[in-house]
Amino acid sequence: MNQIENKNIILTTLNSRFSHSSLSLRYLFANLKELKDEAKILEFVINSQNQTIAEEILAYKPKIVAISTYIWNATDVEEIVKYIKLISPSTIVALGGPEVSYLPHRVDFNMADYFMFGEGEVSVYNLCKNILGGIRPKDKIIQAKPVEFDKIELPYDYYTDFDIKNRHIYIESSRGCPFTCEFCLSSIDSSMRYLPTDVFINEIDKLWNRGARNYKFIDRTFNLKISYAKAILEYFLAKDEDYFLHFEVIPDNFPLELRELLKQFKAGSLQLEVGIQTLNLDVAKTINRNLKMEKIKDNLSFLSNETNAHMHIDLIVGLPGETIESFRENLDLLYTLSNGEIQIGILKKLSGTTLSRHDEVYGMVYNPNPPYDILKNNQIDFSLMQDMKRFARFWDIVYNSGNFIKTSKLLFKDGKVFDNFFDFSKWIYKRSESTFKISLDRVAEYLFEYLGQMYDEELIVKTILDDVMTVEGRKIPPFLKRYKKYEKEFIQIELNKANRRQILRKDNEE
Known part of the structure; x- marks a missing residue:
């Protein structure tokens, strides 16, 4: 059995999928200064065995365990903290990340020793240095100020070759968001901080030279500063090899100079996450979201018809003041404006946001456990909200999956996208008694059966x-x-498949 080298500091988290990687852990590691040699990054995946995770962490005999905590791993972290403190009471456990940075905590993290509020690059280093130096801070909550983004050490050298080959590479050129949407934690930091353009491009270039071809930008508003966005897009357009880029964009800021660049990306290389959330102007005003409808319509038309970008467009169910009739209008209209995926999300109330101010007026009732999704409000009762959660799930399986593009159009006859899919989602749930683990063949069979009417x-x-x-x-x-x-028809399909395989073999031989 290989001997594990002891490490005083373990930086860890549970990602939602194996293909994901933690940018935050790499930021923390990069800024540990002289303590780097005493630290190790360990990444796990949710739905693993939490006792085994605790075992792997404690095998390094750490004095400090810092865990990055999010809405998707909060209950796992709660359990892991308990195991660590029961098995090794002297090990200091510090929790950071958005799930613990704001009160109230709705998951029981009380067995942790410290809570790191805010950006942790400086505060985690200071905590580790103090503890390893024999100083235990008295306050359990350590409130960090926003870091000077252009002065901290960058994390990208700490992606391993394995990460680059097998995982998404997360990067960011900016922090903050100038918008004040009440459901979003990003609105808390309204100041925008950018890295110098040449510094960031150099980091991308180093990753590229190491073989990275899959980049997910976590900037909340990639196309806010057009000159910066242009520099990044021009860098990738100069490359001859295939790559994949993911950006979060605001829907109302695509000037001509940006459009000309976006039109040059080939199919499969560019994915845009477009935050719409609602198309109802009154609802948008209620949650402090500024909608410029004519610009949104024009830009969605441009992205759909003049670029090869694959789009994820967000709509939320359950916003304060949004009736089911209003949501129906949103979905029906958005379907006509874009050919991209429409991501139907369910409103969540995160600690740190100001959504609670609407609770009494609109009768907002939320799940007290992660993911803190809405259960009902004055406009949508519990039963209908449950229907909409199943609607969102089946929408992903049938429409967003891209597996049934032509068949979906049969469902959406007469332009009644919402009404027709709502009826189908009610039918398929009754038929399948499940929203998960439904195979492609089974979905096809259900569609065949339903459309046969x-x-x-x-x-x-x-x-x-x-x-x-x-x-x-x-x-x-x-x-x-x-x-x-x-x-x-079946025989012809098999012949066509055989012909394609034969052509492919010949191409490979040549």
Whole structure:
């Protein structure tokens, strides 16, 4: 058995997926100065065995364990902290991250020794230095001031070669958000801080030279400062190799100079997360969100029709003052404005936001446990809110997955996107009794069964086949093979697949 080297400091978290990596841990490590040799980053994934995680952490015999805590890992962190303190009471546990930086804590973290509020690059170093030097701060809550973003050490050298090959590489050119949307923690830091352009481009370049080709920018408003956005886009446009970029953008700021650059990106290289949230001007005003509707419509049309960008467009269910009728209008309109994915989210009340000021007026009731999603309000009762949560899940499976693009259009006849999909989501939930672990073949069969009430069988079969067989390597759904009268179509599909494989083999041989 290999001997594990003892480390005084463990920086750890649980990511939501294996393909994700923690930028925050790498920032903390980069700024530990002379303590770096005494520290180690350990990353885990939610839904793992928490006792095993505690075992792996304590195997290094750390004096300090700092855990980055988020809404998706909060309950796991609670359990891991308890295990660490029960097994090794002398180990100091410090929690940081957005889930612990604001009160009230709605998960029981009381067994932790310290809570690091705010940006931790300086405060975590100071805490570790003091504890290792024999000084225990008296206050359990350590409130950090915003760091000087252009003066801290950057974290990108601490992505490993394994990370670069197997995980998303998260990067940021700025911190802060100038907008004041009440549901979002980013609105708390309204000042914008940027790295010098040449410094940031140099960091990207170092990652590129190490083989990084998958970049997820976590800037809240990538296209706010156009000159900065241009410099980054121009850097990647000069590259001949394939890559993937993800940006969060505001929907109303795409001037001509930015448009000309975006049009040059080829398909599959650019993904834009576009925050809409609501198209109801009164609701937007209630939550301090500024909507410029004409600009939004024009820019969504441009992105859909003149670029190859893949879009994720956000709509939220349950906003204060938003009725189900208003949400219906939002979805129906947004479907006509864009061909991108429409991400239907459920409102969450995060500690630190000002959403609670609406609770009494709109009867807002939230889940007391993570993810703190809304349960009901004066406009949408609990039963309907449950329907909408299932609606959002089935929307992802059918529409956002891209697996049923043509078949979805059969569902959305007469432009009644919301009404028709709502009826379908109610039907499929009753039929499947589940919203998870439904295979592609099973979804196709449910669509076939449901649409059979409205359309000619041959049209449905051909439409579903067109969708399912778009992806190379897929097989004809088993339920369709029961319909012998379509055997000719099935044989032709298999012949086409064989021809494609033969062409591919020849290309490879040449």
